[in-house]
Amino acid sequence: MAPLRVLLIDDEEELVSTLAERLMLRGIEVEVGTSGAYAIECVQEKKFDVVVLDMKMPGIGGLEVMRRIRREQPGIKFILMTGRGSLEEGEEGMQEGAFAYLLKPINIEDLMEKMMEAVRV
Amino acid sequence: MSEEKLLREKGLAFFGSVTASFSHEINNVMAIIAELSGLMEDLLRVADQEHPPPLERFKGISERIGAQVKRGEQMIKRLNRFAHTMDEPVKTIDATHLLEDLVALSERPRTRRRARLETRFPEETILLVSNPFLLQQAIFSCIELVLAASRDNQLLRLILEKQDGGARITVSGEDPIVKTDEAALSFLPMLMQELGGKVEVISTGNGGLSLVLSLPYSIPGDSKNHIKK
Numbered sequence: 001m002a003p004l005r006v007l008l009i010d011d012e013e014e015l016v017s018t019l020a021e022r023l024m025l026r027g028i029e030v031e032v033g034t035s036g037a038y039a040i041e042c043v044q045e046k047k048f049d050v051v052v053l054d055m056k057m058p059g060i061g062g063l064e065v066m067r068r069i070r071r072e073q074p075g076i077k078f079i080l081m082t083g084r085g086s087l088e089e090g091e092e093g094m095q096e097g098a099f100a101y102l103l104k105p106i107n108i109e110d111l112m113e114k115m116m117e118a119v120r121v
Numbered sequence: 122m123s124e125e126k127l128l129r130e131k132g133l134a135f136f137g138s139v140t141a142s143f144s145h146e147i148n149n150v151m152a153i154i155a156e157l158s159g160l161m162e163d164l165l166r167v168a169d170q171e172h173p174p175p176l177e178r179f180k181g182i183s184e185r186i187g188a189q190v191k192r193g194e195q196m197i198k199r200l201n202r203f204a205h206t207m208d209e210p211v212k213t214i215d216a217t218h219l220l221e222d223l224v225a226l227s228e229r230p231r232t233r234r235r236a237r238l239e240t241r242f243p244e245e246t247i248l249l250v251s252n253p254f255l256l257q258q259a260i261f262s263c264i265e266l267v268l269a270a271s272r273d274n275q276l277l278r279l280i281l282e283k284q285d286g287g288a289r290i291t292v293s294g295e296d297p298i299v300k301t302d303e304a305a306l307s308f309l310p311m312l313m314q315e316l317g318g319k320v321e322v323i324s325t326g327n328g329g330l331s332l333v334l335s336l337p338y339s340i341p342g343d344s345k346n347h348i349k350k
Contacts, residue, residue, distance in 0.1 A: 011232075015153045018153065022160055058233045106152070
C-alpha cells in the first residue's frame with residue numbers, strides 16, 4: 001500500500017517540523033509549510049491525500065486556504081487544527097467542508113486515526 | 122452611551138484581546154513542548170538493542186524544549202505584568218519598559234498583518250506618573266489603527282521621545298491609507314483626555330498615517346480623580 005501523502009501547515013515552524021518527524025516515524029510521507037500561501041502553491045505542484053492546516057495563520061488563514069484549494073481540488077481531505085479553547089471555530093471549519101478538526105495541543109494518535117478515516121471515505 | 126461606560130467597555134475589550142492573544146501563544150508553546158516530548162517517546166519506542174536511542178538527538182530535543190519553556194516563561198511574565206497594570210490607577214511608569222512590553226503585546230496583530238517593526242527609544246529614562254493600563258490601551262489602539270489603515274507587509278514605526286513637560290509617542294505607518302477605523306479614531310481623543318494628554322493624527326508625506334500621543338509627566342489632578350472614581 002502506498003504511503004499516505006500529507007501536507008502539514010502551521011505558522012509555528014518548530015511545531016510543524018516536530019509533528020512531521022513524528023508522522024514520518026509512522027510511515028507517513030509529509031511535506032511541511034508555514035503559510036497558507038505555501039499550501040495553495042504546494043497542492044498545485046504535488047499530490048496529497050490529506051492537508052492538515054492550522055486555522056489561525058498570518059496572511060491567508062486556514063479556512064480561506066481550504067476554500068481556495070477545495071475549489072480546484074475537491075477530492076483533498078482537510079483536517080484543521082485550532083488553538084482556541086472553544087469548539088466553535090472547528091465547527092465552522094466542518095461546515096465549510098473539513099473532514100475533521102483537532103484542538104491543539106493535538107494527540108498524534110487522534111491525528112493518525114482521522115487521517116486514516118479521511119482516506120477511507 | 123456615557124463616556125464612562127464606553128471607556129469601561131473598550132478597556133474590557135482591550136484586556137480581552139490581549140489575554141486571548143497571549144493565551145493563544147502560550148497554547149502554541151505547550152503544543153510544541155508536547156510534540157517534542159512525544160518525539161522523544163517515539164524515538165525510544167523505535168529503539169532496540171541494535172539501534173539504541175540516539176543520545177545526541179535527545180540532547181538536541183531537550184534543548185529545544187528548554188527554549189520553548191523560556192519562551193513560555195517570558196510570555197507569562199509579560200501577561201502577568203500586563204494584568205497588574207490594573208492594580209493602581211496612577212503610578213510611576215518607565216515609558217521605555219512600558220513600550221517594550223507593548224511591542225510584545227502587539228506581536229500577534231503585527232504578525233497577522235506581517236508588519237515589520239522599527240522602534241526608537243531614548244537612552245535616558247522617561248518616568249511618567251500616569252495610568253499604565255489606559256496608556257497601554259492608547260498605544261495599542263494606535264498600533265491597531267495603523268495596522269488596519271494599510272495593506273499587509275508594511276513598516277510600522279514606534280518612537281518614544283522626551284518633550285517639554287512630558288513625552289511624545291509616535292506610531293506611524295509608511296504605506297498609504299487604505300481605510301481608517303473611524304470609531305477607534307474617535308475614541309482615542311477620549312482616552313488621551315483621561316491621561317491628560319492629546320492625540321494628533323498626521324498624514325505622512327507618502328499618504329501614510331502617523332498618530333502622535335503627547336503625554337504630561339504627571340497625569341493632572343482632574344484625570345486622577347476621574348480615573349479613581
